[in-house]
Each structure stands twice: as C-alpha cells, then as structure tokens.
Amino acid sequence: MRSFQSNNVFPPPFIIIITMNHKTFCLLTGIVVGFTIAFVFLAPSTVYRGDKGAPVRRTKDSRPPRIDSSGHEHEHDEFHREEDMENLRGPDQDVGEHNENDTHHRMTDSRIADALYNKVKVLCWVMTAPKNHDAKAKHIKATWGKRCNVLLFMSSQEDKTLPAVALNVSEGRNNLWAKTKSAFEYVYRKHFDDADWFMKADDDTYVVVENLRYMLRNADPQQPVYYGCKFKPYVKQGYMSGGAGYVLSKEALRRFVEEAIPNKKMCRKDPGGAEDVELGKCMQAVKVKAGDSRDAEHRGRFFPFDPAHHLIPGHTDRSFWYWSYVFYEEKQGMECCSDTAISFHYIGPHMMYEMEYLIYHLKPFGIGYNPSLD
Numbered sequence: 001m002r003s004f005q006s007n008n009v010f011p012p013p014f015i016i017i018i019t020m021n022h023k024t025f026c027l028l029t030g031i032v033v034g035f036t037i038a039f040v041f042l043a044p045s046t047v048y049r050g051d052k053g054a055p056v057r058r059t060k061d062s063r064p065p066r067i068d069s070s071g072h073e074h075e076h077d078e079f080h081r082e083e084d085m086e087n088l089r090g091p092d093q094d095v096g097e098h099n100e101n102d103t104h105h106r107m108t109d110s111r112i113a114d115a116l117y118n119k120v121k122v123l124c125w126v127m128t129a130p131k132n133h134d135a136k137a138k139h140i141k142a143t144w145g146k147r148c149n150v151l152l153f154m155s156s157q158e159d160k161t162l163p164a165v166a167l168n169v170s171e172g173r174n175n176l177w178a179k180t181k182s183a184f185e186y187v188y189r190k191h192f193d194d195a196d197w198f199m200k201a202d203d204d205t206y207v208v209v210e211n212l213r214y215m216l217r218n219a220d221p222q223q224p225v226y227y228g229c230k231f232k233p234y235v236k237q238g239y240m241s242g243g244a245g246y247v248l249s250k251e252a253l254r255r256f257v258e259e260a261i262p263n264k265k266m267c268r269k270d271p272g273g274a275e276d277v278e279l280g281k282c283m284q285a286v287k288v289k290a291g292d293s294r295d296a297e298h299r300g301r302f303f304p305f306d307p308a309h310h311l312i313p314g315h316t317d318r319s320f321w322y323w324s325y326v327f328y329e330e331k332q333g334m335e336c337c338s339d340t341a342i343s344f345h346y347i348g349p350h351m352m353y354e355m356e357y358l359i360y361h362l363k364p365f366g367i368g369y370n371p372s373l374d
Contacts, residue, residue, distance in 0.1 A: 095142065095353050112371055113210045117149065120213040122247070123195035124148035125183055128164065128203040129171045130157040136203040137162055139349040143356040147209035150194050154183040169271070176242075177278045178271030181261055184248075188257040196221035198253050201245040206347040206355045211340040212247065215293060215301060217373060221250040226283060227293040229302035229343075230327035231276075238290045238327045239280020243345035244302040246276075248288075255286040292328075295338040300330055303337065304345045310336040 124145060128137045137153050141162060145151045153164040156171050167182040169175055180200070187198055197216055201207055219225070226248045228240025240246035248256065256279075260267045266285035268278045283290065293301045303310050304322070313332040316322060330336055347355060 112373065113213075116210065116213040116217060117147075120197065120216050121149045121195040122197045122199055122209060122212060122216075123150040123152070123187060123191055124199045124201060124207065124209070125152040125154050125187060126201050126203055126205075127176070127179065127183070128153045128155050130155055130159075132203050133157075133159050133162060133164060136349050137164065139352045140201075140203060143352045144207050144209060148199070150191055152187070152191075153203075154179060154186070175271045176275040177268065177273045180275045180279060181267075184253060185257055185261065188253055192250070192253070196250055197247050198250075199245060199247040200242075201343065202243055202345065204347055205243065205245050205343055205345050206352060207245060207343045208341065208359060211301070211342045214340055214373075215342065216247070219249070223249055224251045224255055224286070224288040225249050225291045226252045226288055227291040227302070229300065229304050230290055230292070231325040232327045233325060234277045235280040235284055235290075237280075237284050239277055239283070240290065241302070241304040241345075242274075242276035242279075244304040245343045245345075246279075246302070252283065252288040255288055256282060260286045293342070294328060295340055297338070298328070299335065299338040300328070301338045301340060301342040303341065303343060306344055306346050306351070307337070 126137065126140055126145070133153070133155065137155075137159075138161075140153075141151065153159070153162045154167055155164040156167055156169060158164060158166040165183075165186055167179060167186065169179045169182050183200070184198070197212075199207065199212065215227070226240060226246055228246030229244035230238040231241055232238050260282040263285075267282040280290065295301060300310075309315055310330070310332075311334065315332075344355075
C-alpha cells in the first residue's frame with residue numbers, strides 16, 4: 001500500500017480523524033455538534049415563524065411567541081394563567097399622578113361620574129395574599145381601586161395600609177372557594193349597609209369603575225342578580241368568570257350568605273372546587289339571576305384576558321377552551337368589546353399603570369366627549 005506523502009509538517013485533517021481512537025473522536029464530534037446547536041438556537045439574529053407562518057427576525061430583546069398545549073399563541077409578556085402571574089411585581093417607586101390642575105385635566109368634566117359615584121355605591125373586594133400586598137395589591141389601590149366607594153383586600157394577613165382583612169383561611173388555589181365564601185360573609189357582616197353592589201376582583205384584574213356604575217345605573221340592587229363574563233358549562237343558567245370579576249346586588253349577597261352558604265345542598269361546604277363555578281351553583285340554587293352585562297350592541301364588558309386576547313383576530317385559536325365556554329357569541333377585532341368595557345384580567349402591576357394612563361390621562365387633542373345617561 002502506498003503511504004501518504006506530503007511536504008506539510010502536519011497531516012491533513014482526515015488523517016487525524018483516521019488515527020484517533022474512538023473516545024477522542026466522539027468527544028470532538030460532541031463539541032462540534034454542541035457549538036452548532038448553540039449557534040442556531042441562541043444567535044440573536046435567529047429567524048422564527050410568526051403569525052401566518054411569515055418569517056420574523058428575532059433579536060435578543062424579542063423572543064418568539066409561546067405556544068401552549070391548547071394552541072394559544074403568546075408574546076413573551078402576555079399571560080393567561082395564574083401561574084404566569086405569580087412572580088410579577090410592581091414598581092417600588094411611587095408612579096405618581098397627574099395634577100388635577102394640569103392644563104388638560106382642568107378641561108375634564110366629571111360631573112356625571114361624580115353623580116353616579118353617589119347614586120350607585122360599589123364596594124370592591126380584591127382577592128390577594130400576603131406575598132402580594134406590596135407586589136400587586138398596593139398598585140390596585142393606587143389605580144382603579146381608589147374609585148370604589150369602599151375598597152377592601154381579602155388576605156390571610158392583616159395590612160391596615162391597604163386595608164387587607166385577615167380571613168381565617170389557608171392560602172393557595174385549592175382554597176379560593178373557601179376564601180370567597182369567607183370574604184362575602186365578612187362583607188355582609190361589616191359593610192352590607194355601605195354599598196348597593198359588591199364587586200369581587202383578583203389582584204390582576206383591572207376595573208373601570210365608572211363604567212360599572214354606568215351599567216348598573218338603572219338596575220335595582222334589591223333584585224337578586226349578578227353580572228360578569230358569563231360562561232355556559234356546569235351551571236344551567238351560566239356562571240361568571242372569576243378572573244374577569246363579578247358584581248352581586250345587595251339582595252344577591254344577602255341570599256348567598258343567609259340562604260346558600262349554610263345549606264350544604266345548595267353550596268359546597270369544603271374548600272375545594274372552582275370558585276366561580278361553585279358560586280354560580282349557589283346563585284342558581286337561591287334563584288339569583290345570572291345577568292346579561294353586554295351593551296346595547298351586544299358587545300362584552302367583562303373580559304377574562306387582557307385586551308389583546310380579545311381585540312386581535314386570530315390571537316386565540318378556535319380550539320382554545322374560551323370559545324366553548326363563553327355564553328354569548330363574541331366577535332373578534334374592535335367589535336369584541338364595548339366602549340364601556342368594565343374589566344380585563346391578567347393585568348400585571350406594571351400594566352395597571354399603563355391602563356390607568358391610557359384610560360384616564362391620554363386624550364386626543366380637539367376631540368371632545370359629551371356622555372349622556374340616556
């Protein structure tokens with residue numbers, strides 16, 4: 001056999017590979033493959049497929065959407081599960097407020113809202129936990145919560161600065177039903193005469209309280225009714241989504257606490273179960289009507305996700321659970337949502353301030369709005 005001859009001091013690469021022992025060859029192969037994978041998947045200019053399969057250039061600051069097991073596509077800062085929200089925390093510094101004497105705020109006419117504040121009295125209680133007092137709850141107090149006639153936070157630890165009520169319940173998702181019952185019992189005992197309507201929200205729900213009062217302006221709090229984002233499974237008349245929040249009339253609260261909770265045939269006694277479904281069963285048992293909260297154009301007002309999930313066509317695939325749950329047909333695009341929308345869910349503490357600014361401060365110059373109660 002002819003020997004390979006070369007004038008080079010070092011043999012060609014393939015000769016090196018041939019003469020390597022098996023272990024060394026495997027080691028080098030692994031290193032090469034590892035670097036290749038790292039380059040392909042971690043390089044800042046990697047291309048991925050976005051909406052409609054169109055290629056989108058990704059940088060280190062823009063991660064591709066997450067696709068969950070239900071086919072729901074998300075941008076990196078969107079959330080639709082409680083576990084996605086658990087570690088979010090609001091700003092430590094005070095965000096502040098525009099001065100009411102600022103040029104544009106002096107032109108704001110709040111007389112109708114002020115009149116409704118006195119006519120339609122709303123108590124808001126917010127489901128929270130000790131770890132979220134500073135992380136989330138205080139940011140609700142700084143934003144939409146201040147517009148409620150009465151604002152309470154339901155926790156297992158007292159915090160007078162919020163104020164947070166220490167309920168005798170354990171924390172955790174498996175105890176939300178027990179916490180809900182205890183919260184409404186507390187409200188009934190301590191604040192029944194302070195309001196006509198009683199709104200429950202989570203600490204990642206944003207509520208436009210003025211629009212809630214507008215919807216309720218002609219409703220009778222002495223009638224047994226409650227409103228929210230109505231879902232259709234499990235309860236014949238439907239039940240209200242817990243995350244979107246729901247509001248009970250004075251009579252609905254009375255029936256729930258006095259008639260439903262004490263009766264084990266009407267209300268589940270143990271702490272387990274889905275809070276919103278169990279409440280819906282209790283409401284139906286004591287003949288509290290699951291009301292229709294849509295506007296005159298049949299557009300929704302209470303929403304269990306953030307605005308993008310409802311506004312952007314195709315954002316959620318039709319196989320996503322929401323479409324089989326929602327009681328009334330919901331259009332996609334701008335027609336999804338009422339101009340007098342009341343609530344959105346999965347709103348992190350930073351986004352609370354974004355919503356606050358966009359709703360109450362940003363105004364297109366030269367465009368006036370003259371609301372009417374007709």
